Amino acid sequence: MAQALLRWHDAHQFCSRSGQPTKKNMAGSKRVCPSSKIIYYPQMAPVVITLVSDGTRCLLARQSSFPKGMYSALAGFCDIGESLEEAVRREVAEEVGLEVERLQYSASQHWPFPNSSLMIACHATVQPGQTEIQVNLKELEAAGWFSHDEVATALRKNNPYTQQQYGTFWLPPKLAIAHQLIKEWVEKPPCSTLPA
Numbered sequence: 001m002a003q004a005l006l007r008w009h010d011a012h013q014f015c016s017r018s019g020q021p022t023k024k025n026m027a028g029s030k031r032v033c034p035s036s037k038i039i040y041y042p043q044m045a046p047v048v049i050t051l052v053s054d055g056t057r058c059l060l061a062r063q064s065s066f067p068k069g070m071y072s073a074l075a076g077f078c079d080i081g082e083s084l085e086e087a088v089r090r091e092v093a094e095e096v097g098l099e100v101e102r103l104q105y106s107a108s109q110h111w112p113f114p115n116s117s118l119m120i121a122c123h124a125t126v127q128p129g130q131t132e133i134q135v136n137l138k139e140l141e142a143a144g145w146f147s148h149d150e151v152a153t154a155l156r157k158n159n160p161y162t163q164q165q166y167g168t169f170w171l172p173p174k175l176a177i178a179h180q181l182i183k184e185w186v187e188k189p190p191c192s193t194l195p196a
C-alpha cells in the first residue's frame with residue numbers, strides 16, 4: 001500500500017494541464033499544481049475478477065505471462081461508464097465466449113501490482129448446456145473447465161515451487177483474491193445469486 005502510494009507520487013510529478021511541477025501535501029494524500037490549482041488524488045483502477053461455474057465445474061485460465069502451470073479466475077479492467085455487472089458479462093464473453101447467467105459479489109482487495117487496482121471478486125454461473133468455450137488467444141494462453149475434485153486437490157497441494165518444477169496445474173497464492181474466490185467455490189459453491 002505504501003509502495004503503491006509512493007509509485008503514484010513518482011508518476012504524478014507534473015500537472016497535465018500546465019506542465020508545471022506539482023506539490024505533495026504534508027499527509028501525502030494528494031498533489032496540487034500551484035499554477036493551475038488542479039488537485040490530483042491517488043487513483044485505483046477497478047478490475048473485475050470472476051470465477052465462472054457451470055454448477056459442477058469451474059473455469060480457470062492462464063495468460064502466457066503467468067508462471068508455468070498457474071491457472072486463475074478471469075480478470076479484466078472495467079471500462080469507463082460500465083457497471084460491475086456489465087464489466088463481468090463483457091470480460092467473460094470477450095475472454096471465453098460464454099454468457100453469464102447469474103452473478104454474486106464475493107469480496108474486494110487492493111492490488112498494488114503493477115499499479116493500484118481495486119479487485120472486485122465475483123462468482124458467476126452459466127446455463128448448463130451452454131458451456132462450450134472459445135478461448136480468446138489474444139488475451140489468454142489457455143482456459144478450461146476443472147472439476148471440484150481437481151480444484152480441491154490443487155488447493156490442498158498448492159506449492160508453486162514444486163508444481164512449477166513438475167509443470168503440474170496450480171493456483172494463485174493465498175494473498176491473491178483469486179485464491180480466496182477459488183477456495184470459496186470449493187468449500188461452498190454459491191447458492192444465493194443476483195441477476196446479472
Ligand SMILES: NC(=O)c1ccc[n+]([C@@H]2O[C@H](COP(=O)([O-])OP(=O)(O)OC[C@H]3O[C@@H](n4cnc5c(N)ncnc54)[C@H](O)[C@@H]3O)[C@@H](O)[C@H]2O)c1
Nearest residue numbers: 045047049075076077111113114117119172176177178179
Ligand atoms: N489479486 C488477484 O488475485 C489478481 C488476479 C488476476 C489479476 N490481477 C490483477 O488485475 C489486473 C488486471 O488483470 P488482467 O489480467 O486484465 O491484466 P493485464 O495486465 O493483462 O491487462 C490487460 C490489458 O488491460 C489494459 N490496461 C492496463 N491498465 C489498464 C487500466 N488501468 N485501465 C484499463 N485498461 C488497462 C492493457 O491494455 C493491458 O494489456 C492486473 O493488474 C493484475 O495484476 C490480480
